[in-house]
Amino acid sequence: MKRFSQYVALAAYMVFLAFPLAWLLSTALKTPREMASTDPAWIPDDPTLANFTAAFTEQDLVGAAVRSLIVALASALLTVVLALPAAYAMARIRGALSRVATGWVLVSQVFPFILIIIPLFMVLRNLELTNTLAGVVVVHVTFTLPFALWMLQGYVRAVPRELEEAAAVDGAGRLRSIVSVVAPLLAPGVVATLLFSFISSWNEFLFALVVLKDPDVMTLPLMLARFTGPEGVARLGPLAAASLMATIPSLIFFAIIQRRLKSGLMAGAVKG
Amino acid sequence: MRIKSAVAAAALLALAAACGSGGSPQGGTSSEAPKAAEPVKLDFLSLAWQKESVEANKAIVEEWNKANPGIQVTYVQGSWDNVNDQLVTQFEGGDPPDVIHNDSPALSNFASRGYLLDLKDKLPAELKSDIPQAAWDTVTFGKESGVYGVPFLQESQVIIANKKLLDAAKVRIPTTDNPWTWDEFAEVSKKLTKDGAFGVAWPMKSPVNKTLNLALNFGGTFFQTDADGKTTVKVGPEEKEVLQRIYNQIHVDKSADPKTLGMGTADPLPGFYKGEYAMLPVGVYLRQQVVEQAPEGFEWITLPPLKGTSTNQGAVSQTLSVAADSKHPDEALKFMEFFLNGPNQAKLAKGDWLLPTSVKAASDPSITGKENGWDVATASVKSLVVAPFLKVNGYDEWKSKVATPALQEYYAGKISLDEAAKKLVEEGNKVLERY
Numbered sequence: 064m065k066r067f068s069q070y071v072a073l074a075a076y077m078v079f080l081a082f083p084l085a086w087l088l089s090t091a092l093k094t095p096r097e098m099a100s101t102d103p104a105w106i107p108d109d110p111t112l113a114n115f116t117a118a119f120t121e122q123d124l125v126g127a128a129v130r131s132l133i134v135a136l137a138s139a140l141l142t143v144v145l146a147l148p149a150a151y152a153m154a155r156i157r158g159a160l161s162r163v164a165t166g167w168v169l170v171s172q173v174f175p176f177i178l179i180i181i182p183l184f185m186v187l188r189n190l191e192l193t194n195t196l197a198g199v200v201v202v203h204v205t206f207t208l209p210f211a212l213w214m215l216q217g218y219v220r221a222v223p224r225e226l227e228e229a230a231a232v233d234g235a236g237r238l239r240s241i242v243s244v245v246a247p248l249l250a251p252g253v254v255a256t257l258l259f260s261f262i263s264s265w266n267e268f269l270f271a272l273v274v275l276k277d278p279d280v281m282t283l284p285l286m287l288a289r290f291t292g293p294e295g296v297a298r299l300g301p302l303a304a305a306s307l308m309a310t311i312p313s314l315i316f317f318a319i320i321q322r323r324l325k326s327g328l329m330a331g332a333v334k335g
Numbered sequence: 336m337r338i339k340s341a342v343a344a345a346a347l348l349a350l351a352a353a354c355g356s357g358g359s360p361q362g363g364t365s366s367e368a369p370k371a372a373e374p375v376k377l378d379f380l381s382l383a384w385q386k387e388s389v390e391a392n393k394a395i396v397e398e399w400n401k402a403n404p405g406i407q408v409t410y411v412q413g414s415w416d417n418v419n420d421q422l423v424t425q426f427e428g429g430d431p432p433d434v435i436h437n438d439s440p441a442l443s444n445f446a447s448r449g450y451l452l453d454l455k456d457k458l459p460a461e462l463k464s465d466i467p468q469a470a471w472d473t474v475t476f477g478k479e480s481g482v483y484g485v486p487f488l489q490e491s492q493v494i495i496a497n498k499k500l501l502d503a504a505k506v507r508i509p510t511t512d513n514p515w516t517w518d519e520f521a522e523v524s525k526k527l528t529k530d531g532a533f534g535v536a537w538p539m540k541s542p543v544n545k546t547l548n549l550a551l552n553f554g555g556t557f558f559q560t561d562a563d564g565k566t567t568v569k570v571g572p573e574e575k576e577v578l579q580r581i582y583n584q585i586h587v588d589k590s591a592d593p594k595t596l597g598m599g600t601a602d603p604l605p606g607f608y609k610g611e612y613a614m615l616p617v618g619v620y621l622r623q624q625v626v627e628q629a630p631e632g633f634e635w636i637t638l639p640p641l642k643g644t645s646t647n648q649g650a651v652s653q654t655l656s657v658a659a660d661s662k663h664p665d666e667a668l669k670f671m672e673f674f675l676n677g678p679n680q681a682k683l684a685k686g687d688w689l690l691p692t693s694v695k696a697a698s699d700p701s702i703t704g705k706e707n708g709w710d711v712a713t714a715s716v717k718s719l720v721v722a723p724f725l726k727v728n729g730y731d732e733w734k735s736k737v738a739t740p741a742l743q744e745y746y747a748g749k750i751s752l753d754e755a756a757k758k759l760v761e762e763g764n765k766v767l768e769r770y
Binding site for chain 1 (some may be wrong): 340378379384385386389410412414415416417420421423425427429432439541595599600601604605606608609611624627628629630631705766
């Protein structure tokens with residue numbers, strides 16, 4: 064009975080999560096007339112692919128998706144590469160510097176993005192990184208790094224020191240014990256950080272809008288905004304079709320990488 | 336091993352990102368001067384978003400680029416929702432687009448900060464004479480009366496109506512020469528309110544611009560400037576007139592559907608097609624949505640602006656401006672002169688379902704025919720006068736912090752007209768004092 068109620072709760076949660084996607088799909092297949100109906104239906108009376116055709120012919124969605132993928136993957140990997148050693152140091156090396164660094168990471172989270180967008184833009188301009196995907200990657204890494212550090216630090220703390228000490232007893236140096244003992248145990252944390260960084264970058268709009276001027280370098284969120292007008296008026300059909308396509312790469316990425324999100328790796332690692 | 340792979344992959348991707356960008360900080364605002372053989376490059380930030388409008392914009396830019404190999408324009412499509420955040424950052428960073436599409440309410444602030452080029456003494460004579468002074472007034476700001484853009488598209492408030500319901504009620508169909516007065520409109524609305532349907536819907540999610548533009552029907556300006564140049568809010572009998580009349584339709588006559596009050600501009604359309612209300616006072620551009628969405632056999636008609644003491648309405652223009660930081664202002668102006676000539680303005684107006692400011696364009700057969708109410712829409716341009724709020728520094732803050740909640744509460748029947756007026760004036764003046 065308990066198991067049954069768990070399944071019911073899980074099913075309800077799945078429906079809750081799937082509802083927006085299903086509605087997006089339904090909207091993407093409707094004609095403008097059907098979208099304006101006061102009796103909305105899940106299954107369109109007269110399904111059409113015209114919205115997908117319009118979305119793909121009017122905007123370079125494929126090119127934008129490729130660029131978004133490059134930016135999101137590069138941002139996610141760079142974030143993890145930079146955050147991992149820093150998080151290890153913050154978690155393992157106790158002292159005033161570590162406490163200040165941890166505090167600073169937290170403080171940096173309270174700054175509204177809009178406050179620093181102008182100075183950041185000027186820095187990028189001086190580095191000749193405006194209007195380049197590399198510039199967007201730099202910005203995205205800058206903004207995801209503090210939270211990634213915070214996340215990974217928690218995972219590092221969860222790895223018992225005794226494991227490293229045991230490795231040291233067996234003759235492993237610090238680097239060796241980090242690479243061979245700690246890093247594999249941090250895999251779930253690395254995966255969670257990768258996912259967080261990837262999705263943050265994939266969805267990011269405002270910085271990309273400001274940094275990228277040339278239509279040939281624009282990312283996917285900027286393309287989606289082109290289907291919207293003033294005062295909340297939008298071309299709903301093509302927007303729904305394009306948004307649906309935009310969710311697919313992140314779903315695939317999630318599906319591939321989520322298998323690494325395991326728990327219990329350290330169960331029984333330390334006795335007593 | 337995994338870490339090494341990750342580092343290598345990140346480095347490769349970062350390299351790919353840098354190399355694959357395809358863009359460089361070139362264009363009109365580049366710090367590098369173009370070589371003699373290189374064409375001048377201009378960035379044109381456009382906010383067109385409807386399919387026909389984007390196509391018209393692109394076609395005109397393409398035509399220009401073919402005819403002018405020495406001045407090449409890059410068409411960059413922006414978004415109305417975020418354009419001002421984008422522009423402020425790019426202006427401050429010294430890297431704005433050369434030619435900027437926006438609307439006149441945004442220009443005052445940008446002009447006062449020195450972001451936009453004053454075009455007063457630079458405008459080509461033909462372009463200047465083709466656009467009436469009333470439209471130029473919407474882009475003229477400051478003590479020097481600088482002209483900070485070229486107005487090219489305007490929006491008026493018309494009434495889109497269900498023709499079958501109007502015919503069935505046997506009401507007089509107004510014409511441009513003989514429009515409905517507000518009294519007639521109220522009577523017709525009452526007559527059309529029957530069998531569970533309402534005469535009219537007032538979508539008032541964003542009530543301020545609509546109310547202020549219509550208030551000019553009775554001479555309501557909402558702002559006054561004294562001899563020292565200090566602007567204050569005023570809500571006298573002229574300003575209260577339209578507010579009271581809309582309120583009466585909702586709460587006294589009950590001829591306006593109260594559930595549409597919280598809706599955005601286009602939200603009442605499904606109910607309109609279904610016959611839940613017979614008339615929608617909306618901007619002319621909403622005709623496009625009706626054409627695209629209305630069910631087969633749905634007959635609709637565009638009715639001219641209402642008349643109070645006059646048919647005057649506040650005009651807000653879409654504009655093209657030149658960035659003060661543009662390295663090629665003369666070339667930008669040449670492009671704008673071409674982009675906004677009569678035939679091109681007619682194409683742009685048709686694509687956006689708005690009204691051209693160009694006198695030549697206004698007589699173009701493509702936007703003066705009876706189909707889809709173009710004749711009524713285009714004729715309504717003569718009712719447009721400069722919206723007084725365009726000249727008010729601090730209007731945006733007054734609008735969002737004071738006027739929007741005050742008018743929403745008033746139309747919802749939560750506060751009286753006097754209470755709303757008091758808020759608009761007292762809280763509003765505190766806001767304006769800061770500017």
